Amino acid sequence: MQAEKPQKPSRPLTQDLSVGEVAARSGVAVSALHFYEREGLIRSWRSSGNQRRYAREVLRRVAVIKVAQRTGIPLASIRDALAALPDERTPTAQDWRNLSEGWRAELDERIRKLTQLRDSLTGCIGCGCLSVRDCPLRNPRDELASEGPGARLLER
Amino acid sequence: MQAEKPQKPSRPLTQDLSVGEVAARSGVAVSALHFYEREGLIRSWRSSGNQRRYAREVLRRVAVIKVAQRTGIPLASIRDALAALPDERTPTAQDWRNLSEGWRAELDERIRKLTQLRDSLTGCIGCGCLSVRDCPLRNPRDELASEGPGARLLER
DNA sequence: CTACAACCTCAACATTAGTTCAGGTCAACA
């Protein structure tokens, strides 16, 4: 993810941004911005010379995309979530808050699972127990088999 | 990751395992076991008829691989870690413990980062602050710029 | 002996998230 920092021979400062400017300000490569656009995560219009122009809004959008990615959410889901933002008016802080709420829940869940995993890691991976019955690491089928509460030491 | 559960028309119970038996017992597809073998994560020898045979040990190995993967460790690193196990003697509980210790540390780190991320998520994504200076989401360059302690709200 | 399930290899495909490259255009500065 090289950031290709151009933006130097700057166009006269305008309200809109060129792809290079967005790249420089967001830390995302131009190629990635093209990609996000193809995938429907961001939008642009074109200048007279067919160059992409972005609203300043896009910076927040890209930042949010990156944050969401760090939580482990795939781009397709991020796109869907972003699609829920108002199409016409500029999204408000509340809009963004709504968006982040769902992600926060997912993130909580991921943290919970990882913590659970961590807790069973030391206790289990090095447990030395040879019982196929008792050790969820030796016998992962148990993990799937036990649907009810109880033995489910490991997440699935 | 379909598990292809054969193992029924079972060979006379032996000490070693066929690939299908390992698949059934580990919950990992035969194709994945082939793949792990190509990648050097597990080993087998061949029967007279050129079929793979595994030591029972492999079940633990596969289980460990799956656990490590859940922590987010790439296969290549898992392979390297497994390569540190004793080659001749069967790994002891202590061997496995050593292995898991490093992973536990990585897992701790990942949990820490995700937690940090979660904490900044609500506060930041919906903050409504428009200051390019103050909001790490608006201005991810800050994130990279501040090497010292202080402003690094977001992990990298 | 014949079926049929399980096994074999090798190659191609799938998915996610992009990057790289070739070949060409546009815009600003000297």
Added chain:
DNA sequence: TGTTGACCTGAACTAATGTTGAGGTTGTAG
């Protein structure tokens, strides 16, 4: 006007982690 850097498109490539399929072999049950 010429050069240069940013930009354009489309296709091909990367990496990780496997899965799928074709075409052929093995092994066990009836």
